[in-house]
Amino acid sequence: MEELLNHVVSVGTSEGAEYVEARYHRVAESYIVMKYDKVISVGKSVSEGVGVRVLVNGSLGFASTNILSREALTKIVKRAIEKARALAAQYREPIELAHMKPREAKYSAPMKKSFDSMSLKDKIVLFKEVWSEARNVLRKSRMQAFFIEYIESSEEKLLVTSEGVKVESYVPRVSIYGNFVINAPEKGTMQRFFERGGSGGLELLEKWNIKERVVTEAKILEKVLLEGKSPPKEKVDVVIGSEVVGLIVHESCGHPSEADRILGREAAQAGESFIKKDMVGKERIGNEIVNVIDDPTIPGSYGYYLYDDEGIKARPKYLYKNGIINELLHNRWTARMFGVVSNGSARAKDYTSEPIIRMSNTYFKPGDMSFEELIEDIKLGVYIKSYMEWNIDDLRWSQRYVGLESYLIEKGEIRGYVKYPVLEITTESFYNSVDAADRSLEFHAGTCGKGEPAQGVPVWLGGPNVRLRSIVLGVAPY
Amino acid sequence: MIVEIDENKIISLAKKTVTEALKAGFEEVAAIVNYEDEAMVKFANSQPSILQSWNNISVSVYLAKNRRVATLSFEIPREEDALGFIRNFVSEIELSEPSEYYAPLPKLETKIKGPAEIHDSIIKALTEPETYSEEILNTALTYEIDKLAGMFKVVAGFEALATSTGVETLESYGKYEFYVRVFKGEGSGQWASAGRILRREEIVETTRVASEYALASKRREKVASDVYDVILSPMVVSNIFNIIGTMASAFEVDMGLSIFANNKVGDVVASDKLTLIDDPRNPESYSMTYVDAEGVLTRRNAIIEKGVLKTFLHNSKTARKYGVKSTGNAGWINPHPWSLEIAAGELKYDELIAEVKKGLLITNNWYTRMQNYVEGMFSTVTRDALFLIENGEISKAVTKLRITDKLPRLLRNIKDLGRRRYQIKWWEAEIPTIAPYILVEKIHTTKHML
Numbered sequence: 001m002e003e004l005l006n007h008v009v010s011v012g013t014s015e016g017a018e019y020v021e022a023r024y025h026r027v028a029e030s031y032i033v034m035k036y037d038k039v040i041s042v043g044k045s046v047s048e049g050v051g052v053r054v055l056v057n058g059s060l061g062f063a064s065t066n067i068l069s070r071e072a073l074t075k076i077v078k079r080a081i082e083k084a085r086a087l088a089a090q091y092r093e094p095i096e097l098a099h100m101k102p103r104e105a106k107y108s109a110p111m112k113k114s115f116d117s118m119s120l121k122d123k124i125v126l127f128k129e130v131w132s133e134a135r136n137v138l139r140k141s142r143m144q145a146f147f148i149e150y151i152e153s154s155e156e157k158l159l160v161t162s163e164g165v166k167v168e169s170y171v172p173r174v175s176i177y178g179n180f181v182i183n184a185p186e187k188g189t190m191q192r193f194f195e196r197g198g199s200g201g202l203e204l205l206e207k208w209n210i211k212e213r214v215v216t217e218a219k220i221l222e223k224v225l226l227e228g229k230s231p232p233k234e235k236v237d238v239v240i241g242s243e244v245v246g247l248i249v250h251e252s253c254g255h256p257s258e259a260d261r262i263l264g265r266e267a268a269q270a271g272e273s274f275i276k277k278d279m280v281g282k283e284r285i286g287n288e289i290v291n292v293i294d295d296p297t298i299p300g301s302y303g304y305y306l307y308d309d310e311g312i313k314a315r316p317k318y319l320y321k322n323g324i325i326n327e328l329l330h331n332r333w334t335a336r337m338f339g340v341v342s343n344g345s346a347r348a349k350d351y352t353s354e355p356i357i358r359m360s361n362t363y364f365k366p367g368d369m370s371f372e373e374l375i376e377d378i379k380l381g382v383y384i385k386s387y388m389e390w391n392i393d394d395l396r397w398s399q400r401y402v403g404l405e406s407y408l409i410e411k412g413e414i415r416g417y418v419k420y421p422v423l424e425i426t427t428e429s430f431y432n433s434v435d436a437a438d439r440s441l442e443f444h445a446g447t448c449g450k451g452e453p454a455q456g457v458p459v460w461l462g463g464p465n466v467r468l469r470s471i472v473l474g475v476a477p478y
Numbered sequence: 479m480i481v482e483i484d485e486n487k488i489i490s491l492a493k494k495t496v497t498e499a500l501k502a503g504f505e506e507v508a509a510i511v512n513y514e515d516e517a518m519v520k521f522a523n524s525q526p527s528i529l530q531s532w533n534n535i536s537v538s539v540y541l542a543k544n545r546r547v548a549t550l551s552f553e554i555p556r557e558e559d560a561l562g563f564i565r566n567f568v569s570e571i572e573l574s575e576p577s578e579y580y581a582p583l584p585k586l587e588t589k590i591k592g593p594a595e596i597h598d599s600i601i602k603a604l605t606e607p608e609t610y611s612e613e614i615l616n617t618a619l620t621y622e623i624d625k626l627a628g629m630f631k632v633v634a635g636f637e638a639l640a641t642s643t644g645v646e647t648l649e650s651y652g653k654y655e656f657y658v659r660v661f662k663g664e665g666s667g668q669w670a671s672a673g674r675i676l677r678r679e680e681i682v683e684t685t686r687v688a689s690e691y692a693l694a695s696k697r698r699e700k701v702a703s704d705v706y707d708v709i710l711s712p713m714v715v716s717n718i719f720n721i722i723g724t725m726a727s728a729f730e731v732d733m734g735l736s737i738f739a740n741n742k743v744g745d746v747v748a749s750d751k752l753t754l755i756d757d758p759r760n761p762e763s764y765s766m767t768y769v770d771a772e773g774v775l776t777r778r779n780a781i782i783e784k785g786v787l788k789t790f791l792h793n794s795k796t797a798r799k800y801g802v803k804s805t806g807n808a809g810w811i812n813p814h815p816w817s818l819e820i821a822a823g824e825l826k827y828d829e830l831i832a833e834v835k836k837g838l839l840i841t842n843n844w845y846t847r848m849q850n851y852v853e854g855m856f857s858t859v860t861r862d863a864l865f866l867i868e869n870g871e872i873s874k875a876v877t878k879l880r881i882t883d884k885l886p887r888l889l890r891n892i893k894d895l896g897r898r899r900y901q902i903k904w905w906e907a908e909i910p911t912i913a914p915y916i917l918v919e920k921i922h923t924t925k926h927m928l
Contacts, residue, residue, distance in 0.1 A: 032574075033811070035733065039575040041811050043549040044563065049534065062530040068555035076533060083517070083529050086608040090615060091525050120573040144852065145734020181734040181852055191734065191850045265522045267627035268659035268668065269905045271844075271861070352532055352553075391845035393859050393878055398926045400857060400880060402849050420849065422924075424880075429928040452520055452629050452905065476849065477882060477922040 005050070005160040007070060008077050012054050013162050015081045019055040019097060020162040022077075023309060024048075025351035029153040030115070036135075036146050037128040042120065049351035052077050056084040058094020062354040098335035098342055100312060102164025107306045109171040110299070111201035115152045118202050123150065130211045134180065137219045140226060141184035148178040148210075152202075157309070165311030171304055173197065173458060174204045175445060180214070182222055190225040191388060192217060192404060197302040197445025197458055204300075217386075220405055220417075228419025229408070231473040237378045238423065238471040239409065241385035242442040244401055245364050246461030250446070252427040253292040254359040256396035257319045257327070258345075258450075259334035261357075270450050271394025274427065275325055277338065283325045286431020289367060292320040294329060296344070296360030302445045303360035303459040305347070310355055312344035319362070323431065329357050349455035356451050364463030367437035374438045374467050381409035382421050382473060383465075389476075400424040402476055422474030433468040440464045485636050488513050489591075489648045491557060492640035495539060495564065500642055502565040506542040506583045507642045508810065510771060511535070514635035517604050519611040521658070522627045524618065526611055539564060540771070540810040542583070545576035549810055579729075579811070581798035587644040588773040596634050596652030599676040603632040603654060610681070617682055618660065621689035628658035629904075632676070637767075645773030653764045657904040658685050659862070660692040665875060666862045667691025668842045670713065672764040672903035672910050691841050694875060695863035701876035703925045707837035707893070708881070709830055709867070710916045712900040714843045715820060716907035717858070719754065721846060722885060723815040723909060726756075726781045726789075728796035730812070737854035737885050741787055748889035750785040751823065756807070758816035764903050764910035765817040769806075776806040776816065782889075791815060818911040823895025830896050830917050832870040838923070839865040839872060843881070844906050854885030857924070879923040891919045 005022040012020030026048040033040045049066030050073060061084030063076040088094070118126075127148050135143055152174050159167045175197035182190045194217070196208045240248070255261065256273040264272055275283075295316035296305045306314050310332050318326045329345035330338065334357065346355035375381070384403035392399035406418040425433075443462035449455070488511050495509035516532040537560050538551040548571050552560040603610050610630055618626040634652040639645055657670035669687040671680045710718070725736035741747055748754075758767045758776040770776055772794055780788045792800065793808030807813035831839065846858035857880045864879065865872045896915035903910040 035578070038578045039546075040577050040579055041547040041549055042571065042574045043551075044567065044570075045551040046560075046563065047553040048555060049553060059526065060528040062528055063533070064531075065533045066535060066553045066555050067533065072533070076531070079531060080529075083531065083607065086606075087519070087526050087529050087611060090608070090612055093523070093525065120570055124573075124575060144739070145732070147733050179734060181739075181850075183852075189850060189852045191848075191852060263523075264625070264627060265520075265527050267522055267625075267661070268629060268657060352534065354528060354530060389847045389849035389855065389857055391847050391857060391859050391880070394844060394861050398859070398878060400882075400924070400926075402857075404849075424924055424926045425928045426926050429926070433928070452518070454905065472927045474924060474927060476855065477924075 001158055002160065004068065004070065004073060005158060008052055008073050009160055009162050011074050012077045012081060015078055017054040017056050017081050021053040022160050023051045023348065024158040025051060025348065026156045027153060027350050029151055032123060032150045034127050034148045037131040039124055047350050051348060051351045051353065052080055053354060054080050054084055055095060055097065056081050057088035058091050059084040059088035060095050064352045066351065095333055096336045097332040100163060100332065100342065103311055104166045105307055106168040108169065109199040109304050111172045113202040115201060130214050133211055133215045134218050137215050138182065138222050141182050141222050143180055144183040144189060145179065145181040148176060151175045159309060159311055161311060167307045167311050171199050172201055173199050173302065174202065176210055180218060182218065182225055184225055187225050190221050192221055193388065195445050198300050199302060199304040200300050217405065224405060224417045224419055228417040230475050231382050231418050231421035232380055235470045235472055237381035238468045238473065239375060239381060239383040240466050240468065242440060242463050242465060243386050243444050244384055245463035245466050246444050247387065247390060248430060249292045249364050249463060250359060250362050250461045251392045252396055252399055252430065253319050254294060254362040257329050258357045259328040259330050259338060262328065263334060263337055266450065269452050274395045274397045279325050280328060281326065284323050285320055285325050285428060286323040287434055288322050289437060290320050290323045290431045290434060291318060291365035292362065293318055293365060294359050294362045298361050301361040301460050305360065308344040308346045309348045310342065310346045312342045314344040317343050329359065331355065331357050347457055349457050353455045358450065358457050359448055359459050361443065361460035361462065363441065363443065364437065364466060366439045366441045366464040369436055369438045371438050371465055374436055374465055375409050376412040378409045378412055382418050383407040383409055383414060384421055384423065397427050420476040422476050424474050433471060434466050435469050436467040437464045485648060488636045489638040489646065492638040495537060495561065496640045496642055498561050499539065499541060499564050503568045504541045504543050508540040508583060508772060510538045510637060510639050512635060512637045514633060515604060516631065516633040517607045518629060518631040519607050520629050524615060524626045529607060541567065541571060542580065543571050545580040546571045546574045547577040547580055579795040579799065581795045583641055583643045584772055584774060584794050584804065585643045586773045588647060588769060588775065590647040590649065590768055592649040592768065596650055597675045600632050600634055600652030600654060603676050604634055614681055614685065617685045618689065621693065623689055623692055624661045626658055626660050631655045639769060639773055641773050647769050647773065649768055655764065655903050656681065656684055658688045660688040662692040663696030664698045665692050665695030667695065668713065668862045670902045670904040672901050673762050674766065691863035698875045698877050701866055701879065703879055703923045705920050705922055707834050707917065707919045708921045709834065709837065709839045710918060711841045712902050712913040712915060714840050715913035715916050716902035716911035717843055717846055719818055719820060719911055719913065720907050720909045723754065723756065723781065723818045726791050726815065727813045728790040728792050728800055731790060735851045737852065738787065739852045743787055743789060745787045746785050747787045748782050748785040749892040751895060752782055752785055752889060752892050753780060753821035754782040755780050755819040755821065756791065756815040756817065757819050760817060763817040764901065767816060770808040771810050772808040774804045774806045774808060779805050815909055818909055820913045822897050822899050822914050824897055825894055827896060827915060830894060830915055831867055831872060833894060833917055834867040835869060837867045839867055856885060857882040879925050881921055882924045883922045888918055888921065893917045893919050
């Protein structure tokens with residue numbers, strides 16, 4: 001393969017491209033889908049091909065194919081160059097890439113238990129047990145729907161560029177995604193999506209203990225459905241659980257910190273950003289306690305990588321530091337535009353995808369309190385532990401999260417359940433309202449969408465429980 | 479590149495895949511082989527940001543043995559490797575269990591060999607995307623805008639289907655998708671277009687609508703969240719009905735992902751003004767197709783007719799479970815809509831606005847998410863131009879709100895529909911949808927409180 005990629009680079013440079021990047025990319029997945037304790041289907045998918053990016057007279061071209069003959073690859077690289085050249089006159093500001101040093105590297109994510117250390121049959125038995133226990137925990141309601149999708153995947157890449165990059169990687173991943181609906185005729189329904197994901201092998205299944213998680217949640221959500229009351233109308237203190245905090249920092253820190261979005265490249269799709277170029281390093285967005293980090297290098301993480309898809313070494317980035325907008329997520333183009341070096345944030349989903357700026361594992365840095373300390377001085381408040389509905393505007397400023405598993409806090413203690421509390425808040429108000437975080441740190445898996453065609457990539461979203469002061473919660477009009 | 483792969487090779491590969499899978503021990507097999515040539519220009523800041531092209535072959539396979547069901551898909555360089563994966567999967571499928579959704583593949587003997595119906599305009603755009611890119615940029619420059627972003631895509635391809643029950647089909651297709659977002663001052667406008675023939679007028683009109691909305695919203699005022707009568711543009715209608723159309727899949731219903739989970743055919747689920755159709759036979763549709771993944775001939779299905787739920791969308795598996803016939807919407811596991819349509823009303827654009835005493839014209843939205851699929855609790859964020867309507871006239875452009883309501887209520891509160899329809903497909907509406915402007919009464923809106 002390396003020889004083929006070198007051939008692509010050599011054809012590209014001899015045809016006059018200023019930069020050529022050839023990436024072999026193979027993603028293989030196996031899946032099981034179950035409804036209740038019954039298998040619906042099993043299967044497999046493999047995508048394998050080469051994606052080529054060229055820069056010609058400041059015009060960017062990308063081509064991909066899974067026909068991996070020398071002839072076909074020659075043709076696509078020539079076509080990409082020809083078409084990029086034809087478009088060059090339409091660029092008012094030609095594309096340039098920030099400097100980087102040549103680099104060779106090879107890495108893989110560790111896997112303790114291989115995918116075949118457990119048979120398909122045993123995996124099915126494992127997921128059957130989740131249902132058989134979950135169905136029995138409900139006392140006054142029934143499970144109207146229940147499904148689980150299990151995916152194990154492996155991603156192999158070899159990147160070669162005209163600037164002396166050669167990076168080879170292998171990352172296996174496991175993920176579980178599911179849904180259940182609890183129905184109590186006089187109270188309606190309550191629905192929960194759950195997801196776990198990480199890099200590694202089947203050791204993750206043991207670590208996650210899906211059965212216990214689902215059973216515990218089903219029990220609690222039945223209580224929320226049957227006993228949950230509307231949130232208080234007055235201003236209250238609100239504690240946001242790790243799952244929601246992870247999502248909030250992903251949406252209102254990670255996304256607006258994508259430098260390509262700030263430069264308008266995603267304007268017609270995922271939108272732009274409230275962050276402007278001159279805010280970086282200066283603008284206060286929240287309290288001193290606010291530190292949000294994006295770190296692709298966390299072992300076992302879902303968004304794990306050590307080199308990005310432009311060959312830049314990955315590292316942790318403090319996006320918000322002590323409440324200040326501190327660093328953006330860059331690729332080589334945006335780095336050039338901002339006069340910095342790339343911090344290695346370019347990812348491509350598969351061989352059909354151009355590398356674009358993506359988050360990896362984004363989290364709110366934990367504080368030093370215990371959970372009990374976090375709530376002990378709250379006279380009246382709400383703890384929002386999980387969510388279903390959420391969204392944010394396309395500048396990443398006005399956002400909404402609707403709680404699922406939620407509790408009333410009275411006099412420093414958790415007392416009773418709250419149904420569908422709504423946190424609808426601006427980014428600035430959120431980060432200015434945070435006054436404490438506990439020392440727990442949990443990560444949650446997600447698939448982040450961006451780009452055209454849309455590229456869903458695995459990410460972790462994380463954080464501790466955080467406390468917000470003086471919040472007005474909304475009530476969902478359901 | 480489209481001429482470089484012989485269409486006969488595509489059908490031969492589909493047939494060979496079926497033969498080899500049967501030889502390997504599977505009892506039923508369906509194989510889809512697709513070859514596609516695609517080009518896309520993405521725009522930002524009134525210039526291209528990248529030209530992307532794809533040239534791919536994919537093989538998707540449905541396999542059944544002893545009522546156990548599997549799907550495999552491959553985009554890989556070597557045909558023999560794909561066949562190897564299929565052969566090796568015999569031992570895997572035996573470790574699985576019989577599927578409650580299992581139904582035999584329908585015995586159909588469907589034979590179609592579609593002629594090359596790719597319109598010249600698609601071939602031209604695929605060969606010279608730079609010409610169309612220039613035209614888009616030049617058209618936008620005729621308006622006094624700050625900047626334009628967007629995407630223009632053309633695809634041509636072949637798709638062959640072969641099954642162990644006698645189906646052999648080959649269809650060819652050519653299609654385009656185009657959307658632009660235009661910015662002016664505080665305002666912006668976005669519009670989209672899609673179809674099988676790329677007409678210059680479509681590029682001009684799509685750019686015009688987006689530009690006019692941007693210009694009309696360049697200064698915006700705050701507006702209170704309230705319960706409003708709202709006019710949803712075809713962009714918003716497409717986004718919301720992508721969700722509702724998908725929820726009509728019998729499989730989604732079973733999985734607890736549908737507002738129709740507690741309905742049966744014949745129930746009134748919407749205002750009698752609403753007719754929602756899935757029509758893969760519309761020759762202008764981006765997703766026109768003659769057969770579904772099981773070889774069943776596709777057809778025009780009214781999902782909701784004058785407010786009444788007429789059918790769920792079925793493949794042969796869900797059809798067997800529900801005791802009905804397939805509606806030609808396979809998906810081997812999950813049936814899905816191909817190409818949605820909302821029947822037109824009678825009112826002109828201005829007449830729809832004249833119907834509203836106090837309300838909103840919502841030209842675009844994004845990020846629609848559900849709190850509960852079964853009950854249809856959702857919210858979505860308005861984006862681009864949003865106008866306040868007072869006493870039948872647009873009074874001013876206003877800042878963003880959220881629609882925060884329940885889908886069943888939205889369906890019931892449809893009051894009127896526009897007479898003109900647009901084919902929309904874009905980032906937030908993946909299923910092409912032919913939609914008019916729709917007036918919906920009493921919709922809840924919210925905005926951030928802090």
